[in-house]
Amino acid sequence: MISVPTSRLTKLGPEDDVEAYLEIFERTARGEGWPEEQWAHILGGSSLDPPSRRAAGFNTGTGQSAVLAYYGHSLAARAQRFHDWRFDPRGAVRSQIAQQGRLIRRWLTGDDGPSVLDRVLLDNTIRQLSPDAQRTLALNHPNTVDELIRQLENWQVAQQLSGADGERSHLDG
Structure with missing residues (x-):
């Protein structure tokens, strides 16, 4: 019942x-x-x-x-909301800081996912990648460092096989 x-x-x-x-x-x-x-x-x-x-x-x-x-509340989406937060000099300071605190807590402690250190490592690594690599990873959001490494290694191999790796072509020629 x-x-x-x-x-x-x-x-x-x-x-x-x-x-x-x-x-x-x-x-x-x-x-x-x-x-x-x-x-x-x-x-x-x-x-x-x-x-x-x-x-x-x-x-x-x-x-x-x-x-x-x-509703799109993945680990990557929570990280993006935290990074998109901006202070409004006209707004109430206390509520804005509280909002930022909620955003970071949701990102870093929101579920049973990776450790806080791994969350920051995943996010920062993805932010440093080329737009093409970011698009590739966006299809299969890596939730662990091992998944990130595997997906990036696969992406590198695909780039090399397709001839899209400009440095490799330059070194071979």
């Missing part, structure tokens, strides 16, 4: 912060004592419109990670 929420849940809107919404949902669910195996059903039925529910995988009960994936 599925529990009926006693707290009123508002729908997730297109301008809402998905991660903040899910944090509030989780606090509410724990406070209400809802069984975790029912969260996907409650969340899917209460907060997302039907097309978003289908796209997020709620028909299969995949839960919070599906919602985050659907």
Whole structure:
């Protein structure tokens, strides 16, 4: 039997912060004592419109990670939001610094992914690559340093085989 929420849940809107919404949902669910195996059903039925529910995988009960994936909240996306943050000299200082703190915490401690050091290493390495290499890695977001190394080695080999490596052509000729 599925529990009926006693707290009123508002729908997730297109301008809402998905991660903040899910944090509030989780606090509410724990406070209400809802069984975790029912969260996907409650969340899917209460907060997302039907097309978003289908796209997020709620028909299969995949839960919070599906919602985050659907809304583009990957490790790379969280890092990008942190790097895109800019201080507004006209805005309230305290709230801006708090917002930046939330962005960095979500990026560096947001899930069970790589260690903080590896997150920074992955992000900085990718930011230093050529646009072509960045596009290649964007297709298969590496979540570990080993994945990054393997993908970059494969990219280098592909560049060499296609003759796109200008230095190699110059050295051979």
